[in-house]
Amino acid sequence: MLGSIAVLSTLLCSSPPAERPPNVILVLADDLGWNEVGAYGQRKIRTPNMDRLAREGMRFTDHYSGSTVCAPSRCVLMTGKHTGHAVVRANWENGGWGETEPEGQYPLPDDEVTIAEVFKRAGYATGCYGKWGLGGPETEGHPNQQGFDEFVGYLCQRRAHNFYPTHLWRNEDKLELGNPYHTGHEKIAEPLESEQAYLDRWSKGTYACDVMRDAAVQFIHDHADEPFFIYYPSLIPHVAIQVPNEETEAYPREWDPEPYLGQKGYIPHGRPNAAYAGMITRLDREIGQLMAALEEEGIADDTIVIVTSDNGTTWAGGVDAAFFDSTGPWRGLKGSLYEGGIRVPMIARWPGRIPAGTVSDVPSSFQDHLPTLCAAAGLDAPDGHDGRNLLPVLSGGAESVDREHLYWEYVNKQAVRKGRWKALRLRLKQGDDTIVLYDLESDPGETTDVAAANPDIVADMRRIMDAEHVPSEVFPLPTIDTPVEVTDEE
Numbered sequence: 001m002l003g004s005i006a007v008l009s010t011l012l013c014s015s016p017p018a019e020r021p022p023n024v025i026l027v028l029a030d031d032l033g034w035n036e037v038g039a040y041g042q043r044k045i046r047t048p049n050m051d052r053l054a055r056e057g058m059r060f061t062d063h064y065s066g067s068t069v070c071a072p073s074r075c076v077l078m079t080g081k082h083t084g085h086a087v088v089r090a091n092w093e094n095g096g097w098g099e100t101e102p103e104g105q106y107p108l109p110d111d112e113v114t115i116a117e118v119f120k121r122a123g124y125a126t127g128c129y130g131k132w133g134l135g136g137p138e139t140e141g142h143p144n145q146q147g148f149d150e151f152v153g154y155l156c157q158r159r160a161h162n163f164y165p166t167h168l169w170r171n172e173d174k175l176e177l178g179n180p181y182h183t184g185h186e187k188i189a190e191p192l193e194s195e196q197a198y199l200d201r202w203s204k205g206t207y208a209c210d211v212m213r214d215a216a217v218q219f220i221h222d223h224a225d226e227p228f229f230i231y232y233p234s235l236i237p238h239v240a241i242q243v244p245n246e247e248t249e250a251y252p253r254e255w256d257p258e259p260y261l262g263q264k265g266y267i268p269h270g271r272p273n274a275a276y277a278g279m280i281t282r283l284d285r286e287i288g289q290l291m292a293a294l295e296e297e298g299i300a301d302d303t304i305v306i307v308t309s310d311n312g313t314t315w316a317g318g319v320d321a322a323f324f325d326s327t328g329p330w331r332g333l334k335g336s337l338y339e340g341g342i343r344v345p346m347i348a349r350w351p352g353r354i355p356a357g358t359v360s361d362v363p364s365s366f367q368d369h370l371p372t373l374c375a376a377a378g379l380d381a382p383d384g385h386d387g388r389n390l391l392p393v394l395s396g397g398a399e400s401v402d403r404e405h406l407y408w409e410y411v412n413k414q415a416v417r418k419g420r421w422k423a424l425r426l427r428l429k430q431g432d433d434t435i436v437l438y439d440l441e442s443d444p445g446e447t448t449d450v451a452a453a454n455p456d457i458v459a460d461m462r463r464i465m466d467a468e469h470v471p472s473e474v475f476p477l478p479t480i481d482t483p484v485e486v487t488d489e490e
Helices: 002-013 048-056 070-079 115-121 195-202 208-222 272-296 366-376 455-468
Strands: 023-029 058-060 125-131 150-154 167-170 173-176 228-233 303-309 346-349 358-360 406-410 413-418 421-425 435-439
Touching: 023 070, 023 272, 023 366, 048 272, 048 303, 048 346, 070 115, 070 366, 115 125, 115 228, 115 366, 125 208, 150 208, 167 208, 208 228, 208 272, 272 303, 303 366, 406 455, 413 455, 421 455, 435 455
Parallel strands: 023 228, 023 303, 058 358, 125 150, 125 228
Antiparallel strands: 058 346, 150 167, 167 173, 303 346, 406 413, 413 421, 421 435
16 A cells, blocks of 8 residues: 555656646447447437547547457457457357356456556556456456456446346446346347337336446546546447437437347347437447536546447347448458458547547557556556557657557457558468458458468568467467368368
8 A cells, every 4th residue: 555655646746737647537338330430420320429529639540449359359458468468369158148147258367467457556546337248256357356446337248238137246246226137139020019119128127327327427526536547348339229218219210110120139129220329329428427527526637538449330139330331441340350340439538638639540459558548647557568658649749659560369360450451361260371461551441352462461461470379278269279170161
């Protein structure tokens, strides 16, 4: 404790002109596509608060998530290690869909240092409100064991497929909500008799996002007189499509000539497009409520606010990505290492430090948040991370960072971006380590493989893929780490 006080005292005395180190709010949307925010070009879904943050801060055009699905992306964000080095590299489940099944995903080990632990050790109050996905109850991956003073939300990603759960968690205790149990995965053969019937069956009771938002707002008020770090990993807009009907009603009924019956997983909804848009607007409203709490306390200008997403738009659960042009010019959706699966929105606001209304095309990724936020707070980042400090970019004083490339791996795929070039291995499961190559400058939609015409670039990309991948016993890459039995069948 004395060491933390000393560190905090030093920060308070060495961070002119601020009287104290900055607060941080890191908002992580869930499956929010690059083009699903007005500031990025969305024309159907209203996001006034995120658009305001972009006007008052910096918008990144070439920001990438840590992975293309939930848990590994969050692991990269928390530890600053890309998926070739991270402990969690894919979704791993501790149980099934039954009400009494164990909760949680692969637990983050105790010896991993998270961004929350860095801030907590420096004297910050730390809170996490939303979906965790890096360790269930009574594991070393629990958020209270990973640097968070307070946690309110879902420990388990599977449980988060239902926005009206029986319970959430407040630290290590269940927070009972009184809702009936649903798996979040049900389907029907025929449409129900009315729109209200869908709501009565699947969207009734206490909306979990409201509970988590209220806890985060209260945390701001409780800790307004001291530096704090809030991680806000919202469920929205991950399916199932569920939102209070006031949000759905704000969008046109003609958007939904047919209901969604659950054909692509999750649960049915009478007006899926309107409700999906309403979910994103609900998230935007939550961000506005966090900002309002900062303003009420007079600390909005002393707080770094970052909004980003854990991966691209989903293909499942009744979401119509084509209808909303969710990923803009990029190919692919969630689960893919094409641009649409990993290029995500990122907006940063810090008045007086980040110039208002600015845009950066510097390639960046989730591993950069840890060293960047540590630098902003005057803290040393832990050893072993793969990120770069983006603070010179955010301040408007730099147009690049000292980095050769970005790297991802997921289940049976690898990807590298180096400047204008994007390389992918997509057939490792078939025993094929062939590399395809795209020129993002002339072909942003990744439509034409130019590997044959650029053998030197391909060789360099192969070098990077081999160098950045450290084998994992829990999450091995087929062909690369384990032999694959090749058959004539695909």
